[in-house]
Amino acid sequence: MAFELPALPYAHDALEPYISAVTLQFHHLKHHQAYVNNVNNLIVGTPFENATLEEIVRKADGGIFNNGAQVYNHTFYFEQFAADGCREPQGELKAAIEKDFGSTEAFKEQFNKAAATLFGSGWAWLVKTADGRLEIVQTSNAGCPLRDGKTPLLTCDVWEHAYYLDKQNLRPKYIEDFWKVVDWQVISKRFSA
């Protein structure tokens, strides 16, 4: 069964000026679409032909993993933004962040560092471990914490394509603006799921 490119839950220009319409158009309609097309082509005639995306992320290797995980990661990334979202952690998630990182500020500082220092292409994540703790992890290229049995809650794409048209070499500026479009209601739902 072929995977399909999910529509964004907002217009391509909804996150301006923090993420430009042209960046989102390329990111969603070209990069994300290419990963969808590639994984659909690669799974034909393999044991993953009828697999779910999560099964591919957990078990596949090579091109099937790279493209399948990039479909998963990008869907996960785009779904966490909103034009008028909740900009700070709330409720139980806020309490968990304070317990595991000390404060929201300390959490953000640590997350920013993970996103800024991932060398090359990849992702920074807030995850929930099997025993319920919150952690920050970095993954290279298509890496996804699901593969290590962790539950992803929040992610920042630090492939250069995520920010180069808007910020060029200034990745920290992109990370700063990233927080202005995250909708913490989405992250809370993932946390409580």
Added chain:
Amino acid sequence: MAFELPKLSYSYSALEPHIDARTMEIHHTKHHAAYTNNLNAAVQGTNVSNKRIEEIMAVVSKLPVAIRNNGGGYYNHNLYWEILTPGGANAPHGVLLDAINDSFGSVDSFKEAFVKAAVTRFGSGWAWLIQKENKLVVSSTPNQDNPLMDVAEVQGTPILGIDVWEHAYYLNYQNRRPDYVEAFWNLINWDEVARRFKG
């Protein structure tokens, strides 16, 4: 002695329309400069602070990862600027041409292998033409690794390299890496590649 950001022997606009001036300027004054500065900071106080960059590359597995990443970024971009030229020779020639024909069958087959390595390197990295004893081989490396490094899967002397980090082409080509790789072909300074080849 500190590593220095080299000056380019041509202007930032000289490679247009294949590589635009803004891409060149940011690539050189921001990305390459950052690797240079970070390398200088990373080697300070280590026992490789007075070594040549090639010697450092050969032992990166024993050094902090910041030296591998920034040393690679420093060396790789030095090579990249030198093998590019606005008025590049049209084709490989002389003993280099003979070696390409010996190793790949033809220039076309070599180009096909090189383009494939550049286009299929997943994530950030480089594709290379490498001299390995008397043979030429094509390979690619992730991130800022290169064939001089003791961690490289295929080791040898790089004589041609293409940067396929998105920063090398995103302003002009966005997701179309194959178009950038094809454009790069029009800019190769084959005299410089031949100079690096030890026949």
